[in-house]
Amino acid sequence: MAVLGRRDFTRGALAVAGAVLSRLAPGRALADPKKGGTLAYASVSGPGTLDPHVSSSLVELEVIHNVFEPLVTLDNANATKAMLAASISASPDCKTYTFQLRKGVKFHSGEEMTSADVQASMERYGRVSPNAANLAGVDRYETPDPYTFVVHLKEPNVVLLDVMKAPIFPFMILPASQKDKPARGIDVVGTGPFSLGEWVKDSHLVLNRFDNYTADITSPGRDGYAGRKTAYLDSVRFRFMPEATTRIAALQTDEVQLVSSIPPELRGQIEARPELAIREIFPLGGTYIIVNSQYGLTANRTIRQAIAAAIDIGEITEAVGGVNKPNAWMSYPNTPYYPGEKTPSPWYDQKSPERAKELLTQAGYKNEKLIIETNGNYQWMRTTMLVVAEQLKAVGMNVDVRMVDWTTNASHMQQGSGEWNLSTTLFGPEHILGPQQWRPLIYAFANIKGDDALDAAYKGFFSEPDLDKRRELWVKIQEEVLGGGYFIKIADAGRLWAYAKKLQGQSDYPGILQLWDISLA
Amino acid sequence: MSRLIAVRVLQAVPVILIVSVLAFLLITLLPGDPAVVIAGDQASPEAIAAVRHNLGLDKPLIEQLGIWFIHLVQGNFGSSLMLNQSVLSAMGERLPVTLSLAALSILITLPVGIFAGVIAAYYRQTWVDTLVMTLALIGVSAPAFWIAILSILFFGVYLRWLPTSGYMPFLQNPALWLRSLVLPALILSLFQIGFLARMTRSAMLEALGQDFVRTARAKGLSEWKAVGKHAFRNALILIVTAIGILLSTAIGGSVVLEQVFALPGVGRLVVQGILARDYPLVQGVMLIYGFAFVLINLAVDLLYTLLDPRVRYD
Numbered sequence: 025m026a027v028l029g030r031r032d033f034t035r036g037a038l039a040v041a042g043a044v045l046s047r048l049a050p051g052r053a054l055a056d057p058k059k060g061g062t063l064a065y066a067s068v069s070g071p072g073t074l075d076p077h078v079s080s081s082l083v084e085l086e087v088i089h090n091v092f093e094p095l096v097t098l099d100n101a102n103a104t105k106a107m108l109a110a111s112i113s114a115s116p117d118c119k120t121y122t123f124q125l126r127k128g129v130k131f132h133s134g135e136e137m138t139s140a141d142v143q144a145s146m147e148r149y150g151r152v153s154p155n156a157a158n159l160a161g162v163d164r165y166e167t168p169d170p171y172t173f174v175v176h177l178k179e180p181n182v183v184l185l186d187v188m189k190a191p192i193f194p195f196m197i198l199p200a201s202q203k204d205k206p207a208r209g210i211d212v213v214g215t216g217p218f219s220l221g222e223w224v225k226d227s228h229l230v231l232n233r234f235d236n237y238t239a240d241i242t243s244p245g246r247d248g249y250a251g252r253k254t255a256y257l258d259s260v261r262f263r264f265m266p267e268a269t270t271r272i273a274a275l276q277t278d279e280v281q282l283v284s285s286i287p288p289e290l291r292g293q294i295e296a297r298p299e300l301a302i303r304e305i306f307p308l309g310g311t312y313i314i315v316n317s318q319y320g321l322t323a324n325r326t327i328r329q330a331i332a333a334a335i336d337i338g339e340i341t342e343a344v345g346g347v348n349k350p351n352a353w354m355s356y357p358n359t360p361y362y363p364g365e366k367t368p369s370p371w372y373d374q375k376s377p378e379r380a381k382e383l384l385t386q387a388g389y390k391n392e393k394l395i396i397e398t399n400g401n402y403q404w405m406r407t408t409m410l411v412v413a414e415q416l417k418a419v420g421m422n423v424d425v426r427m428v429d430w431t432t433n434a435s436h437m438q439q440g441s442g443e444w445n446l447s448t449t450l451f452g453p454e455h456i457l458g459p460q461q462w463r464p465l466i467y468a469f470a471n472i473k474g475d476d477a478l479d480a481a482y483k484g485f486f487s488e489p490d491l492d493k494r495r496e497l498w499v500k501i502q503e504e505v506l507g508g509g510y511f512i513k514i515a516d517a518g519r520l521w522a523y524a525k526k527l528q529g530q531s532d533y534p535g536i537l538q539l540w541d542i543s544l545a
Numbered sequence: 546m547s548r549l550i551a552v553r554v555l556q557a558v559p560v561i562l563i564v565s566v567l568a569f570l571l572i573t574l575l576p577g578d579p580a581v582v583i584a585g586d587q588a589s590p591e592a593i594a595a596v597r598h599n600l601g602l603d604k605p606l607i608e609q610l611g612i613w614f615i616h617l618v619q620g621n622f623g624s625s626l627m628l629n630q631s632v633l634s635a636m637g638e639r640l641p642v643t644l645s646l647a648a649l650s651i652l653i654t655l656p657v658g659i660f661a662g663v664i665a666a667y668y669r670q671t672w673v674d675t676l677v678m679t680l681a682l683i684g685v686s687a688p689a690f691w692i693a694i695l696s697i698l699f700f701g702v703y704l705r706w707l708p709t710s711g712y713m714p715f716l717q718n719p720a721l722w723l724r725s726l727v728l729p730a731l732i733l734s735l736f737q738i739g740f741l742a743r744m745t746r747s748a749m750l751e752a753l754g755q756d757f758v759r760t761a762r763a764k765g766l767s768e769w770k771a772v773g774k775h776a777f778r779n780a781l782i783l784i785v786t787a788i789g790i791l792l793s794t795a796i797g798g799s800v801v802l803e804q805v806f807a808l809p810g811v812g813r814l815v816v817q818g819i820l821a822r823d824y825p826l827v828q829g830v831m832l833i834y835g836f837a838f839v840l841i842n843l844a845v846d847l848l849y850t851l852l853d854p855r856v857r858y859d
Binding site (some may be wrong): 069072156277376432436468484 | 563568577578581589591593595599611626628629631635638639674694697698700708709710711804805807809813814817820822844
């Protein structure tokens, strides 16, 4: 049985052979952090639930990742790193995973975390989480002693830890007493550096420093969502403010010190003041044009490829503004599955009206209507699709742009319903987590059915134990998804935050809000 | 009087029933799926289906309506899908914010709006009338969203007199409660003042032209008595009607201001509920609002009987 310590585990898990990998550099250290103070943070809206097993929205995860902790998580380089586990080992056939737990870790209730809590949490996850399908391969759990937790699988699974480190629907550990609690019905008790204080829905939420927090002293400092976490702030007050102008006004008057989601056009209001600053959180996700492969014109592969050929990414990103960088792939650079800049990606940013016209002629296009569906809630989506509409009109397509609200737009994309050919969205953690997380989204959003090449590539991926060969298969999958015109990649995108400069020590890791290791001067 | 109240309450029952069925149909006929909102933008179809099943949204529409009505009869307004909280409790937490805002704005509106309307009518077709009506027109026409943003920047950021946003419950700190609401209440009352001033002017102009006012002046009554007592009292029927409408719009009109000033009120709750297709929440709120508007109308009807003895309902 190969033993992996508290190290970068992604490559270890992916390679399964289990070499111990090097510790990654932690985030920037504080010069002289001061303990105490209350940080007021203005975010767009408040959480509906703080049940980590059913949470996927950012506003919920911003609280959850500071209150709860998982067995394994992402480090500063997006590799897998143990958090509540002290070490993890996998059997050679990848059917058994053994987690040695850290000793002395306390819940906010004061009880020590043991393997019974871990088992109860995993069982609850399998019962209530929308992501429970990822545990379908579990045969049984075992807790031979209070600090050992064993997962026995029915079939080999080389990517189990990659699944368990996901920041959405996170596999957080709750006290065993929460095992039978319904979805969204838990007591908010975790092991994280902050505990839940007052929560008035739609108004504010307060997190207090957990003074009995047991930090991971084997790490030199913070490391993504992992590492040694130190809470300096006495408390953090989340304030829910839907309007960007109001959030910025509150920052300017020092009513808050940290603000999320600054529209690019308002950036100047922050930068004009010497005591305030902008933080670019990049990459937050990748933006895509989604092509409905089961509706009308775009059921034709050649038409989809013609659309991809007509797209000029530069025009789109210039119109949208904000933080965007070109990337042809569905993985971020410096993540395990990124194919590299030299791998050919002829489908990306073709900006070739001639090629588009040629393909349309080849497909026998006869001025049939192409329906673009977008929404009024997200300006960048609306702008993107208006630019795309003009680019497609320029190659002679008959384009009809339809506006709906985001809920309708998202429902149509996720369920393949409605009448639309093109739409747009942003995908986030899948760019880090890899092909296994991408799979359901690729099939659902582009409404893919009966693509034998894609099915075969994915089948090969899941049965291939060698990481390099799996990387090659991931390139094949992308050649089919992007080259076949199901998705058209636009760019990797970031978001703008604003803060008062007296807030010090923010992590350079572009993940979900981390409140540890930051302080107020 | 008690018979009148009983009749009006009974008349309200079918209104409430129609409102509730309409609320159910309107929200469920909207495209979009609450399961998608709850499961997340990027949830897989399996995850969405699991959420839909857990929430009972995979049942036929008529069955969902039936279940909702059965619960309603039992006094159960259901639970919000996005808040995981009973609708009544969600409303109960937020209603004080909306009512505080509405009450403050009405307190500002009534004296200012009525006084402006009376003055405009008394000095009709003079510069006073023109000035008051121009200001009233601006109040009615200017977008509340735009005025709210400008006010935040001026009073909050530039002068630092008032907080830019947020809410403090009255029982925790009355002074901060007032500070947090004074700006949104003033902006909300701008529209109301404009509306009430125009209605009052119209009612007063009609009353001032009546024979009894001429008679009052002819027999030597002071202008104050002729206008303030005789004309104004006769104009009150229309003014009370306008105030009834204002009470309704004060509650409904708070939606935009609650968004801009980050006030955790019912208006903001409804907006979120509609965007998230939170069926039980929107249905519950619409039902309660419907009931509140019926009560307001009932109160206005009762006031008519006090103000005008000629009004006979029985």
